[in-house]
Amino acid sequence: MSQINLAHPRHDWTLDQVEALFDLPFMELVFQAATVHRAWFDPSEVQLSQLLSVKTGGCAENCGYCSQSAHFKTGLKAEKLMDAEVVIAKAREARDGGAQRFCMGAAWRELKDRDLPRLAAMIGGVKALGLETCATLGMLTPDQARQLKDAGLDYYNHNLDTGPEYYGDVVSTRTYQERLDTLAYVRDAGMSTCCGGIVGMGEQRRDRASLLHQLATLPAHPDSLPINGLVPVSGTPLGDKVLKEGQIDSIEFVRTIAVARIVCPKAMVRLSAGRDEMSRELQALCFLAGANSIFVGGKLLTTPLPGQDEDSALFQDLDLRPMGVKTAAPETVAAE
Numbered sequence: 001m002s003q004i005n006l007a008h009p010r011h012d013w014t015l016d017q018v019e020a021l022f023d024l025p026f027m028e029l030v031f032q033a034a035t036v037h038r039a040w041f042d043p044s045e046v047q048l049s050q051l052l053s054v055k056t057g058g059c060a061e062n063c064g065y066c067s068q069s070a071h072f073k074t075g076l077k078a079e080k081l082m083d084a085e086v087v088i089a090k091a092r093e094a095r096d097g098g099a100q101r102f103c104m105g106a107a108w109r110e111l112k113d114r115d116l117p118r119l120a121a122m123i124g125g126v127k128a129l130g131l132e133t134c135a136t137l138g139m140l141t142p143d144q145a146r147q148l149k150d151a152g153l154d155y156y157n158h159n160l161d162t163g164p165e166y167y168g169d170v171v172s173t174r175t176y177q178e179r180l181d182t183l184a185y186v187r188d189a190g191m192s193t194c195c196g197g198i199v200g201m202g203e204q205r206r207d208r209a210s211l212l213h214q215l216a217t218l219p220a221h222p223d224s225l226p227i228n229g230l231v232p233v234s235g236t237p238l239g240d241k242v243l244k245e246g247q248i249d250s251i252e253f254v255r256t257i258a259v260a261r262i263v264c265p266k267a268m269v270r271l272s273a274g275r276d277e278m279s280r281e282l283q284a285l286c287f288l289a290g291a292n293s294i295f296v297g298g299k300l301l302t303t304p305l306p307g308q309d310e311d312s313a314l315f316q317d318l319d320l321r322p323m324g325v326k327t328a329a330p331e332t333v334a335a336e
């Protein structure tokens with residue numbers, strides 16, 4: 001545990017040090033991550049978030065894993081921005097089903113000012129339900145970030161996706177620096193950041209370490225750190241590559257969760273896309289390694305999630321409870 005300070009999160013990790021964590025014997029790595037997890041969180045609590053796609057498909061970006069990009073033929077039907085009342089009704093259902101945070105995602109390269117009034121109404125309505133609010137709307141200007149904050153937005157999601165070295169293999173229509181800039185505007189506006197990435201896109205361990213190194217050396221660690229496992233979509237360049245070459249090894253996925261927990265100890269480390277394909281045992285290992293947040297609600301943008309019954313049974317069997325709920329064995333952990 002020599003590199004780990006349980007009292008103070010570090011911001012001075014080197015890439016070699018982060019990669020050395022990946023290289024630890026697996027049991028030692030998971031033990032260290034679980035120890036860090038217990039220093040900052042109740043390990044029996046897992047936060048439930050629900051994500052709604054408020055504007056689907058037709059995106060101008062060319063993220064090589066994404067079914068919503070207009071650059072690839074995936075058969076996904078594009079839809080316009082939803083009305084605020086529809087979104088607020090979905091948020092109410094999510095809250096009544098146990099969700100603590102409600103995230104609104106739009107498939108945009110960047111937010112347009114003309115959409116701000118409707119988004120502000122959505123965010124204000126969701127916040128009034130007592131939910132934490134989160135949105136992912138593409139790149140922002142500093143002024144847009146301030147307006148979203150004023151509308152009641154608590155968290156803004158903007159992922160780095162991967163390390164800078166592999167980034168060029170993932171997307172070419174947005175630079176890494178543009179992502180870092182949007183994150184800076186979000187922090188400057190006083191919102192919490194939700195920022196993570198995707199593993200299993202054909203990258204190497206060094207690239208996964210590099211992503212986590214970037215996150216761990218930001219001026220402020222992300223408050224939420226989603227780790228997505230690529231769900232390969234046929235018709236996308238990275239989906240086709242992974243369908244041909246094979247998906248990431250599940251033990252390597254757990255290592256990624258564990259290292260994320262160690263280098264960003266106060267973050268909500270979230271098991272995101274790909275959970276539907278994970279066994280119960282793999283999810284349990286991820287929770288042991290420091291994951292303490294999941295998406296619920298049957299669907300994560302365009303990829304499936306486990307159903308409410310499966311999640312309820314898993315929580316019961318693992319003696320986990322949704323964050324913010326005091327009883328140990330919830331009957332229901334999520335709304336569909």
Ligand code: SF4
Nearest residue numbers: 059061063066069107
């Ligand atoms: S990941 Fe987001 S920005 Fe990239 S193509 Fe998909 S919707 Fe657009």
